[in-house]
Amino acid sequence: MRVINPDVYRDIEAGKGLRLNLGAGQKPRTGFYSVDQLPLPGVDIVADLNEPLDELPDDSVEEIYSRHTMEHVTEFLPLLAEIHRIARPGAKIELVVPHFSNPHGYSDPTHVRFFGLYSLFYFCDEADQPTRKVPNFYLPQRFRVESVTFSLLKQSLLDRLVQATFQKWINRSYAWLDWYERRLCWSFPVSSVRYLLSPKKEAARLAA
Numbered sequence: 001m002r003v004i005n006p007d008v009y010r011d012i013e014a015g016k017g018l019r020l021n022l023g024a025g026q027k028p029r030t031g032f033y034s035v036d037q038l039p040l041p042g043v044d045i046v047a048d049l050n051e052p053l054d055e056l057p058d059d060s061v062e063e064i065y066s067r068h069t070m071e072h073v074t075e076f077l078p079l080l081a082e083i084h085r086i087a088r089p090g091a092k093i094e095l096v097v098p099h100f101s102n103p104h105g106y107s108d109p110t111h112v113r114f115f116g117l118y119s120l121f122y123f124c125d126e127a128d129q130p131t132r133k134v135p136n137f138y139l140p141q142r143f144r145v146e147s148v149t150f151s152l153l154k155q156s157l158l159d160r161l162v163q164a165t166f167q168k169w170i171n172r173s174y175a176w177l178d179w180y181e182r183r184l185c186w187s188f189p190v191s192s193v194r195y196l197l198s199p200k201k202e203a204a205r206l207a208a
Contacts (some may be wrong), residue, residue: 004039004157018033019031020035021031022066022069023037023070023072036046041201049073059201061089063094064091071097076113077139077183079158082141083141084139087199089201093143093198093199095194095195096166097115099190101181115193116181123143128144131175143199145195145197148196150170151190151194152188
């Protein structure tokens, strides 16, 4: 890991919460430091997300955004542990990834995984999971899934009609998302899933 932009260190020393765009590539996000494996123009931090983010202190990040990057990360569980470590209590973590029903995702040879409704609940306490419970022993770190949103594929006219009819409806609750994923996603695929997470940390203990 290599910090290119010295403002990152200045913000850390000042105690200012960092906002990171993981896997930014050449698409910067206003107000965020761009993190990418390649030292592309505009990248502030060069980092392989399969390796520890060792230049970032514990509890130094207040917001993380990542769009279509997690599906390329081989060491996904260690990365989640690192995200939990660097995130402050109450930090906002937004991950946008391809759904397993998106047919285009299988064409990219660099994709190593796909995601579904319950993928991030494997890292939540059982009390924070919806009605369908999943195992949660893969990491000791815990997150809270604040919301899950499906974006339906809209390539054809039929896709667009289905999206207009169903998208708001199915995103109303986990029960509807579960039903759609089980019953309709192979006929009318989900393009991407947006997870909004927060780390479960004891704010009072960390502030002491």
